[in-house]
Amino acid sequence: MNIAIFGCNLLSAYRNHTATYFRGLIKALHARGHQITFYQMEDPERLQHRDLHPPSWVTIVQYPATEECILREVEAARKADLIIRTSGLAPFDTLLDEAILDCRHPGNLTAFWDVDIPATVEQLHADPGGPAFRLLPRYDLVFTRGGGPALRKAYQALGVHECHSICNALDATYHRPVPTLEEEFVCDLAFLAHYRPERHQKVDAYFLEAARLSPERQFLLAGCDWDPAILPGNIRYLGYLATCHHNALHSSCNAVLALQSPAICRYGYTPSARLFEAAGAAACLISDEWEGLEDYFEPDYEILLARNGEEIIEQLDYLRLMGPRRVREIGNAAFRRVLAQHTYAHRAEEIDRILDNSARVAMA
Numbered sequence: 001m002n003i004a005i006f007g008c009n010l011l012s013a014y015r016n017h018t019a020t021y022f023r024g025l026i027k028a029l030h031a032r033g034h035q036i037t038f039y040q041m042e043d044p045e046r047l048q049h050r051d052l053h054p055p056s057w058v059t060i061v062q063y064p065a066t067e068e069c070i071l072r073e074v075e076a077a078r079k080a081d082l083i084i085r086t087s088g089l090a091p092f093d094t095l096l097d098e099a100i101l102d103c104r105h106p107g108n109l110t111a112f113w114d115v116d117i118p119a120t121v122e123q124l125h126a127d128p129g130g131p132a133f134r135l136l137p138r139y140d141l142v143f144t145r146g147g148g149p150a151l152r153k154a155y156q157a158l159g160v161h162e163c164h165s166i167c168n169a170l171d172a173t174y175h176r177p178v179p180t181l182e183e184e185f186v187c188d189l190a191f192l193a194h195y196r197p198e199r200h201q202k203v204d205a206y207f208l209e210a211a212r213l214s215p216e217r218q219f220l221l222a223g224c225d226w227d228p229a230i231l232p233g234n235i236r237y238l239g240y241l242a243t244c245h246h247n248a249l250h251s252s253c254n255a256v257l258a259l260q261s262p263a264i265c266r267y268g269y270t271p272s273a274r275l276f277e278a279a280g281a282a283a284c285l286i287s288d289e290w291e292g293l294e295d296y297f298e299p300d301y302e303i304l305l306a307r308n309g310e311e312i313i314e315q316l317d318y319l320r321l322m323g324p325r326r327v328r329e330i331g332n333a334a335f336r337r338v339l340a341q342h343t344y345a346h347r348a349e350e351i352d353r354i355l356d357n358s359a360r361v362a363m364a
Contacts, residue, residue: 010058151267182248
């Protein structure tokens with residue numbers, strides 16, 4: 001199948017939480033015989049932080065962010081068997097929707113791929129008479145990066161009939177254990193996430209509170225836009241950390257913290273990319289509790305759970321008491337689980353099943 005994707009940016013993960021997600025999916029789809037072209041708008045800032053050279057498993061087309069250029073590239077993609085528009089392409093969302101839906105014909109499929117569910121659903125509800133509310137149900141398929149009954153209910157209320165959850169997963173060719181510790185990343189607990197106002201309260205209640213409660217321990221924070229002035233003195237702040245260093249960090253720290261976004265919890269769940277990346281490096285994971293977690297990891301065997309900063313310290317105390325062997329056992333159990341069930345190869349197989357069924361329905 002020839003697939004055209006209009007997305008954010010595939011070559012840079014800088015301030016771009018969708019990059020590694022689509023890299024993993026596209027690479028796995030290519031391995032299954034699909035030919036993919038990824039259309040992305042030019043972005044000078046991300047170009048400066050590019051962490052991937054144009055790969056062999058996808059054709060990348062960069063174009064200026066103008067209406068004329070957008071329409072030209074959509075026309076070039078018209079012959080594709082599947083045309084996808086991802087979320088997060090404002091202010092050109094409506095233009096892309098109208099142009100892509102105009103490309104529909106009996107021999108192809110169109111899809112909207114939502115990678116920021118709360119923003120999309122809340123925007124649609126805020127403007128029920130707007131073009132997005134009218135155009136979204138016209139897509140043949142909607143894919144989302146999250147799942148759960150609340151999410152399906154939210155999309156059904158918007159008139160979407162076929163909504164499929166394709167969650168984050170492990171890119172096993174990129175994320176893997178590193179045998180040698182990197183001194184720069186050695187700590188009791190690491191947390192990787194960019195600052196967002198809506199997640200600050202939760203990060204404070206979990207990660208920062210854990211650091212305040214245990215001043216003798218060493219914590220590490222990586223990500224853009226955090227204010228060092230608000231951090232306890234035992235948190236080392238690295239700022240932006242390129243993806244090429246993630247394996248070393250996950251393999252060097254004693255444990256990795258992953259938190260579900262409060263905004264996402266209003267519409268089901270979205271297992272974070274960090275869960276699978278860290279598990280792929282056989283890291284010992286600590287997570288907050290959220291609906292659906294047991295579908296991905298078994299608590300107390302493949303992952304440890306905490307409901308606040310105090311319980312994080314209890315889990316770190318437990319790991320200290322049990323010793324490095326227990327840390328390795330939990331990390332290796334999570335590693336085996338994601339390799340067996342949650343790689344992007346598994347997600348690509350699922351996508352193929354969905355596309356085959358949708359194509360049969362369209363032809364009926």
